[in-house]
Amino acid sequence: RRHVLSLADFSVEEYNTVLQTASSFREVLTRRTKKVPTLQGQVVANLFFEPSTRTRSSFELAAKRLSADTLNFAASTSSITKGETILDTAKTYLAMGTDMMVIRHKEAGVPQAIADEMDRLNVKVGVLNAGDGQHEHPSQALLDLFTICSLMDVEKPRSTLLEGKKIAIVGDILHSRVARSNIWSLTASGAEVHLAAPPTLLPKEFADFVKTSNPEISRKLFIHWTLEPALIDADFVMTLRLQKERMTSHLLPSLREYHQQFGITRDRLKLCNPDVRVLHPGPVNRGVEISSDLMDDPVLSLISQQVTSGVAVRMALLYLMGGGKVG
Numbered sequence: 001r002r003h004v005l006s007l008a009d010f011s012v013e014e015y016n017t018v019l020q021t022a023s024s025f026r027e028v029l030t031r032r033t034k035k036v037p038t039l040q041g042q043v044v045a046n047l048f049f050e051p052s053t054r055t056r057s058s059f060e061l062a063a064k065r066l067s068a069d070t071l072n073f074a075a076s077t078s079s080i081t082k083g084e085t086i087l088d089t090a091k092t093y094l095a096m097g098t099d100m101m102v103i104r105h106k107e108a109g110v111p112q113a114i115a116d117e118m119d120r121l122n123v124k125v126g127v128l129n130a131g132d133g134q135h136e137h138p139s140q141a142l143l144d145l146f147t148i149c150s151l152m153d154v155e156k157p158r159s160t161l162l163e164g165k166k167i168a169i170v171g172d173i174l175h176s177r178v179a180r181s182n183i184w185s186l187t188a189s190g191a192e193v194h195l196a197a198p199p200t201l202l203p204k205e206f207a208d209f210v211k212t213s214n215p216e217i218s219r220k221l222f223i224h225w226t227l228e229p230a231l232i233d234a235d236f237v238m239t240l241r242l243q244k245e246r247m248t249s250h251l252l253p254s255l256r257e258y259h260q261q262f263g264i265t266r267d268r269l270k271l272c273n274p275d276v277r278v279l280h281p282g283p284v285n286r287g288v289e290i291s292s293d294l295m296d297d298p299v300l301s302l303i304s305q306q307v308t309s310g311v312a313v314r315m316a317l318l319y320l321m322g323g324g325k326v327g
């Protein structure tokens with residue numbers, strides 16, 4: 001696989017390869033010298049057309065830990081402001097000798113379009129989707145899976161690792177590329193995934209579309225328009241940010257009302273498995289989708305571990321793509 005654009009067609013072998021490679025890099029990151037020479041001489045360009053804190057810095061650090069040279073682009077300070085097109089921007093980075101491009105854009109399909117252009121030009125450049133509109137965020141879902149697997153106390157991740165586990169994904173599902181990528185990865189790993197949100201943020205058509213696009217996941221995906229059934233006996237609860245910037249005003253709920261109905265709090269976690277853990281991809285609206293004290297809880301909240309896992313997982317992706325394939 002030259003590009004990583006979506007998890008919809010990821011195989012069990014590919015998940016296992018990424019997770020096992022990430023485990024090796026996690027060990028490297030505990031050493032005093034946290035760097036390996038694997039991608040020496042290669043160039044990784046982070047082309048971010050939409051804001052990011054975690055993903056951009058994490059890919060940059062991952063590339064640096066692999067000894068690659070990094071180029072960081074932010075649309076707001078680039079020649080995009082003078083009218084240069086996205087494809088011409090990508091071709092400019094190609095002409096500088098870029099080997100891998102990490103792309104974030106507010107429109108779905110932009111990383112795919114750049115990957116298609118690289119393939120058309122017949123150049124060996126790998127494209128990684130770092131979040132495209134409401135479509136997918138593969139590296140986030142892979143780091144979420146790695147964070148969950150890290151708690152499982154097994155030597156090697158395997159496809160049935162999450163068999164029998166119930167994972168609730170709660171919040172603004174409609175606008176969430178993180179939810180879409182996680183639905184693929186978590187169901188492929190054997191988990192039952194329960195989505196919960198108000199109907200405006202979880203239209204029935206969305207669930208029907210996801211199910212029909214891959215009938216395999218139908219029996220593993222459940223939809224709830226109230227919180228309680230999703231939380232009962234859940235092993236993991238993934239909360240999602242209300243993406244106000246993607247909402248037309250009629251979709252935006254009152255934040256107080258939303259917190260009352262769907263906010264994750266310590267009290268609500270009493271419905272879950274006693275060992276439940278909470279994830280959030282960030283950035284967080286504190287006190288809206290998750291209570292501030294729960295977010296900071298060092299045992300219940302995996303939010304910091306997710307960020308830490310991100311570096312090892314992105315090292316794994318860059319390493320595997322730099323070697324020509326994932327899986």
Ligand code: CP
Nearest residue numbers: 052053054055281282
């Ligand atoms: N989770 C995530 O994608 O965060 P950033 O927008 O900060 O990259």
